[in-house]
Amino acid sequence: MAGAKTKLNFAISGFPEFTPAVRDVERQWLATLAEVFESYGYANIETPSVETVQTLASKGEDVDKEIYALTRLAAIGENASAKLALHYDLTVPTARYVAKQHGNLTFPFKRYQMQRCWRGERPQEGRYREFTQCDIDVIDADTVSLSYDAEMLEMAVVALTRLNVGPVKFQVSNRKIMDGLAACLGLSDGTLLARILDKVDKLSTEQLSERLSTELGLDATGIDTCIRFCQIKGGPDAISDGMDALGLSNPDADAGRDALCTLLAKVEKSRPDGFIIDGDLAISRGFDYYTGVVYEARFIDFPGYPSICAGGRYENLVGQFMKRKLPGVGISIGLTRIFTKLLTEGLLETGRSTPTEVLVAGDASLTEVEAEALAAQIRATGTNVEILPDVPRLDKQLKYANDKGIPYVWIVRDGKHQLKDMTTGTQKDITVSDFAASRPN
Numbered sequence: 001m002a003g004a005k006t007k008l009n010f011a012i013s014g015f016p017e018f019t020p021a022v023r024d025v026e027r028q029w030l031a032t033l034a035e036v037f038e039s040y041g042y043a044n045i046e047t048p049s050v051e052t053v054q055t056l057a058s059k060g061e062d063v064d065k066e067i068y069a070l071t072r073l074a075a076i077g078e079n080a081s082a083k084l085a086l087h088y089d090l091t092v093p094t095a096r097y098v099a100k101q102h103g104n105l106t107f108p109f110k111r112y113q114m115q116r117c118w119r120g121e122r123p124q125e126g127r128y129r130e131f132t133q134c135d136i137d138v139i140d141a142d143t144v145s146l147s148y149d150a151e152m153l154e155m156a157v158v159a160l161t162r163l164n165v166g167p168v169k170f171q172v173s174n175r176k177i178m179d180g181l182a183a184c185l186g187l188s189d190g191t192l193l194a195r196i197l198d199k200v201d202k203l204s205t206e207q208l209s210e211r212l213s214t215e216l217g218l219d220a221t222g223i224d225t226c227i228r229f230c231q232i233k234g235g236p237d238a239i240s241d242g243m244d245a246l247g248l249s250n251p252d253a254d255a256g257r258d259a260l261c262t263l264l265a266k267v268e269k270s271r272p273d274g275f276i277i278d279g280d281l282a283i284s285r286g287f288d289y290y291t292g293v294v295y296e297a298r299f300i301d302f303p304g305y306p307s308i309c310a311g312g313r314y315e316n317l318v319g320q321f322m323k324r325k326l327p328g329v330g331i332s333i334g335l336t337r338i339f340t341k342l343l344t345e346g347l348l349e350t351g352r353s354t355p356t357e358v359l360v361a362g363d364a365s366l367t368e369v370e371a372e373a374l375a376a377q378i379r380a381t382g383t384n385v386e387i388l389p390d391v392p393r394l395d396k397q398l399k400y401a402n403d404k405g406i407p408y409v410w411i412v413r414d415g416k417h418q419l420k421d422m423t424t425g426t427q428k429d430i431t432v433s434d435f436a437a438s439r440p441n
Contacts, residue, residue: 005344005345005346006022006343006344006346006348007344008340008343008344010123012129013123013129014121014123014127014128014129014130015128015129015130016128016130016131016336016340019350019353020352020353020354021350021351021352021353022343022348022350022351024350024351024352024353024355025339025348025349025350025351026132026335026339028351029163029335029339030114030132030134030335032159032162032163033112033114033134033159033162033163033333033335034112034114036155036158036159036162037112037136037155037159038112040110040151040155041110042110042111042112042136042138043110043111043112044111044112044113044114045094045097045111045112045113046113046115047087047090047093047094047096047097047113047115048087048093049086049087049115049116049118050070050084050085050086050087051084051085051087051092051093051096052083052084052085053067053069053082053083053084053085055092055093055096055321056085056087056088056092065120065121066088066119066120066121067085067086067088067120068085068086068088068118068119068120068129069082069084069085070082070084070085070086071084086117086118087117087118088117088118088119088120089117089119089133089135089332090113090115090117090133090135090332091135091137091317091330091332092317094111094113094135094137094139094330095317095318095320095321095328096321098139098318098321098326099318099321099322099326100321102322102324102326107139107140107141107326108138108139108140108144108145108148109138109139109140110136110137110138111136111137111138111139112134112135112136112137113133113134113135114132114133114134114135114335115132115133116130116131116132117130117131117132117133118130119131125305125341125344126305126306126337126340126341127306127337128336128337128340131334131335131336131337132335132336133332133333133334133335133336134159134332134333134334134335135311135330135331135332135333136152136155136156136330136331136332137328137329137330138151138152138328138329138330139318139326139327139328140326140327140328141324141325141326142325142327143327144313144327144328144329146259146262146263148329149259149263149292149293149313149329150263150266150267152295152311152329152330152331153170153172153263153267153277153295153331154267154270155331156170156295156297156309156331156333157170157267157270157271157272157275157277159333160275160297160309160333160338161272161274161275163338165299165308165338165342166274166299166300166301166342166347167274167275167276167299167300167301168274168275168276168297168298168299168300168308168309169275169276169277169278169297169298169299169300170275170276170277170278170295170296170297170309171233171278171279171280171283171295171296171297171298172260172263172264172277172278172279172280172283172293172294172295172296173260173279173280173281173282173283173284173293173294174256174257174259174260174292174293174294175190175194175256175284175285175290175291175292175293175294175312175313176252176253176255176256176259176291176292177243177248177252177253177256177257177260177281178190178193178194178197178256178281178284179252179253179256180248180249180250180251180252180253180254180256181193181225181226181229181248181253183250183252183253184225184247184248184250184253185216185218185222185225185226187216191288192215192216193216193226194284194285194290195284196208196211196212196215196216197226197229197230197282197284198282198283198284198285200230200282201282205227208223208226208227209223209227212226225246228246229246229248229281229282230281230282231282232246232279232280232281233278233279233280233281233282234278234279235264235265235268235278235279236260236261236262236264236265236279238279239257239260239261239264239279239281240257240261242281243257243281256292259292259293260279260293261279263293264277264278264279276300280296283295283296285310285311285312289314289315289316289317290312290313290314291313291314291315291316291327292312292313292314292315292329293312293313293329294310294311294312294313295309295310295311295312295331296309296310297309297310299341302341302345305341306334306337307334308333308334308337308338308341309331309332309333309334310331310332310334311329311330311331311332312329312330312331313327313328313329314327314328314329315327352405353404353405354404354405354406355384356384356385356386356404356406357383357384357385357406357407357408358378358383358384358385358386358406358407358408358409358410358419359385359386359387359388359397359400359401359406359408359409359410360374360375360378360385360386360387360409360410360412361387361388361394361397361398361401361409361410361411361412362394362397362411362412362413363392363394363412363413363414364392364393365413365414365415366412366413368387368389368390370412371387371389371412372387374410374412374432375387377432378410378432378435381432381435381436381439382439383435383439385410386406388400394411394413397409398420398422401422402422406422407421407422407423408420408421408422409422410430411427416429417429417430417431418430419435
């Protein structure tokens with residue numbers, strides 16, 4: 001990949017917009033991701049951009065700070081509370097979708113979804129108020145095979161490899177290990193502990209200790225245990241040895257360790273060069289619904305940049321919307337976050353600024369009606385064609401084609417038809433039938 005560093009343009013702060021040449025590449029990325037996901041048997045769905053506030057709030061944590069609520073302008077000042085909001089991710093809408101469409105789906109239900117999301121956070125590099133997420137999930141009745149934990153990682157790695165995003169590090173853990181730690185510390189619920197430790201890379205040791213003390217009531221021994229826990233990283237042996245050294249063993253911790261070490265050993269066999277997949281017990285994904293494996297990925301070359309891929313296993317997220325347990329596991333690729341970083345770093349080769357393949361041009365003797373008729377004939381061969389109305393001078397038409405990056409110009413002059421290659425400058429006599437025959441299938 002090669003290109004020039006690019007400064008992002010924003011319609012409004014936090015809402016990026018791209019030139020046609022850049023958007024062309026983004027569309028190619030979306031097509032590539034769809035191809036990868038479908039190669040594993042995942043079907044595409046799309047949910048509304050709007051959900052009820054109650055539905056979106058089911059994710060837990062402080063999501064109310066991120067939600068863009070919808071209300072009529074006329075309702076402002078009427079003390080009316082918003083009932084609808086833009087979705088800020090695709091996981092909760094998918095859970096609601098599965099509950100709603102349950103009778104129409106075949107399980108295990110394997111879906112992918114690529115849509116815009118909106119999040120009310122302070123705009124900064126890698127964090128936008130409008131962005132595209134690309135999610136893959138599998139949801140099943142009663143239980144989801146642990147094999148899908150590995151498939152999620154494999155698909156994400158294949159997708160990022162196909163997009164040529166550069167070296168990436170995946171950090172993987174299991175929330176059962178965190179629950180086991182909470183039990184060892186005498187905590188009744190590991191959710192708050194997971195939220196605190198998930199921010200270990202953003203907190204100093206003093207800040208982490210303060211939060212563990214004031215929010216969880218841990219003493220110095222408990223705090224030290226948590227700090228040592230967050231330092232356990234690496235492959236299956238490093239994870240097992242670290243947990244043994246910490247004396248962390250109970251039903252939850254042991255089950256999480258077994259699942260994590262099995263997963264790490266499995267994906268290591270197919271890991272491509274340029275990718276690191278390590279266990280990291282500090283990774284917990286602070287959302288309430290994660291219950292098993294959790295994933296997070298970052299650029300190796302830009303370690304301070306936010307995560308570019310994340311997900312995990314959830315046991316009963318769909319159950320919040322229906323009286324049935326439907327567990328799942330999924331992973332989300334932050335397309336906009338990845339795309340904009342490579343673009344701004346000059347690591348993205350931009351595409352074409354137009355889909356036009358042929359411009360029909362001519363001197364003043366070529367009427368607009370004749371040009372349109374010829375364009376229609378060429379278009380019928382499967383070619384993208386345009387004309388330039390009200391510009392009689394041929395040199396200006398050629399300049400337009402050159403500036404726009406149109407590869408061929410069909411020139412009609414003195415009744416003679418020629419096709420000009422704008423890259424080489426060569427021209428040859430042409431007919432529509434000859435052109436159609438020479439097009440690749």
